[in-house]
Amino acid sequence: MDFSFTEEQDMLRDSVIKLMAKHAPPESLRKWDRERVYPEVLYQAWADAGLLRLPFPEKVGGLGGGALDLAIVVYELSRVSTDVGMAFGGSIFCGLNVLRKGTDEQRARWLPPLLEGKIKFAIGISEPDAGSDVGAIRTTAVRDGDDYIVNGQKLWTTGAGLKNSTICAYVKTDTKVHYRKGMTHILIDNTMPGVELRKLDMLGRRSVGTYECFFKDVRVPLDRVIGGEGGGWDCLMGGLQFERAVSSAGNCGGAQAVFDLAKKYAMERVQFGQPIGSFQAIGHMLADMETEIEAGKMLTWRANWLVSQRKDALKEITHAKLFTSEMYARHANMGVQIMGGYGLNQEFDMERYFRDSRSTTIAAGTSQTQRNLLANLMGLKSSK
Numbered sequence: 001m002d003f004s005f006t007e008e009q010d011m012l013r014d015s016v017i018k019l020m021a022k023h024a025p026p027e028s029l030r031k032w033d034r035e036r037v038y039p040e041v042l043y044q045a046w047a048d049a050g051l052l053r054l055p056f057p058e059k060v061g062g063l064g065g066g067a068l069d070l071a072i073v074v075y076e077l078s079r080v081s082t083d084v085g086m087a088f089g090g091s092i093f094c095g096l097n098v099l100r101k102g103t104d105e106q107r108a109r110w111l112p113p114l115l116e117g118k119i120k121f122a123i124g125i126s127e128p129d130a131g132s133d134v135g136a137i138r139t140t141a142v143r144d145g146d147d148y149i150v151n152g153q154k155l156w157t158t159g160a161g162l163k164n165s166t167i168c169a170y171v172k173t174d175t176k177v178h179y180r181k182g183m184t185h186i187l188i189d190n191t192m193p194g195v196e197l198r199k200l201d202m203l204g205r206r207s208v209g210t211y212e213c214f215f216k217d218v219r220v221p222l223d224r225v226i227g228g229e230g231g232g233w234d235c236l237m238g239g240l241q242f243e244r245a246v247s248s249a250g251n252c253g254g255a256q257a258v259f260d261l262a263k264k265y266a267m268e269r270v271q272f273g274q275p276i277g278s279f280q281a282i283g284h285m286l287a288d289m290e291t292e293i294e295a296g297k298m299l300t301w302r303a304n305w306l307v308s309q310r311k312d313a314l315k316e317i318t319h320a321k322l323f324t325s326e327m328y329a330r331h332a333n334m335g336v337q338i339m340g341g342y343g344l345n346q347e348f349d350m351e352r353y354f355r356d357s358r359s360t361t362i363a364a365g366t367s368q369t370q371r372n373l374l375a376n377l378m379g380l381k382s383s384k
């Protein structure tokens with residue numbers, strides 16, 4: 001059993017570390033978070049460095065990397081900020097759906113601008129009355145000649161309002177059949193007539209932003225349906241599994257950053273004449289954090305390695321998503337505790353990780369949904 005990365009993967013990791021140090025220093029991250037603006041220059045720097053090409057095959061202009069390579073990148077981006085990296089993840093996950101389910105014409109149309117950083121994708125599944133219960137979505141698309149007319153609303157759509165963003169929306173094209181058959185995946189530019197967006201005031205992830213999207217008689221050409229009419233459920237499930245596998249790496253990166261900040265502080269901060277890290281209460285917290293991060297990484301690298309090998313990995317992905325999301329939120333809380341008042345001050349960054357970490361056990365499927373899924377895989381009867 002070989003636990004090491006390849007030489008290429010080590011080089012990839014080093015290049016991402018250097019890129020982020022150059023383009024996303026801590027003072028810029030604080031500013032973007034405070035002012036709630038997205039750094040388009042950073043996104044373009046990823047595109048210029050070829051990071052958006054990484055998981056796509058060479059025949060469509062990609063670099064032919066696998067899920068594990070992508071997980072390494074997301075880990076390093078998230079060590080710097082789990083917020084700014086979300087625009088990267090969202091674009092990639094949706095782009096991979098176009099690769100898997102799109103026609104040759106659709107791949108030729110959408111993938112080159114995506115890989116060059118000229119467009120971004122945002123994932124539009126959730127709605128006010130459809131969160132964990134995805135099948136309850138109500139947004140509809142009705143055929144009208146060569147177009148669909150889309151009406152409805154999406155909620156919590158990460159990055160929907162960013163420049164040149166296309167919302168990969170899941171809509172009902174047939175409300176009379178089971179949702180697995182009546183759901184369709186359609187691409188809606190955020191500038192199309194009838195689309196209105198509102199950036200929501202959220203606890204964390206304030207730079208990339210979480211949006212509410214309203215669709216009023218939006219005219220969308222038929223050739224923007226990916227996976228065929230009624231093929232939305234397959235796209236959604238395939239995309240979600242990939243998102244959960246890779247975002248586990250983001251959770252590990254965030255937890256690692258929190259641990260590094262807390263450990264440094266514990267070694268430097270002196271109270272009662274000695275560094276606080278020498279108090280058993282603090283040392284044990286850090287020991288637990290380090291142990292759990294190693295466990296989380298093992299789950300994550302294994303899940304992504306299985307995905308790279310095109311093996312069935314539903315159980316392993318779910319283990320990784322459940323464990324690492326709860327770990328990151330828990331560790332950020334411990335990090336604040338270790339840093340005392342400084343942990344809550346913007347100049348010391350821990351509070352940003354704390355705020356950004358809180359959504360990990362909710363977004364891309366809640367912890368309860370992951371546990372339901374695992375119980376079902378065990379053959380236990382659980383709720384939906």
Ligand SMILES: Cc1cc2nc3c(=O)[nH]c(=O)nc-3n(C[C@H](O)[C@H](O)[C@H](O)COP(=O)(O)OP(=O)(O)OC[C@H]3O[C@@H](n4cnc5c(N)ncnc54)[C@H](O)[C@@H]3O)c2cc1C
Pocket residue numbers: 122123124125126130131132133155156157158159205210359362363364365366367368369372383384
């Ligand atoms: C920061 C952030 C970014 C997001 N980005 C996106 C995005 O880009 N695109 C997108 O489409 N969505 C996005 N989401 C939405 C996310 O996927 C949903 O919030 C999530 O699926 C939960 O839905 P909900 O919030 O409606 O909660 P609900 O489904 O209403 O759940 C509320 C509570 O009930 C529990 N619950 C529900 N059903 C069950 C059950 N059967 N058994 C046990 N417990 C249950 C849940 O676990 C939760 O604790 C984002 C969310 C957040 C917070």
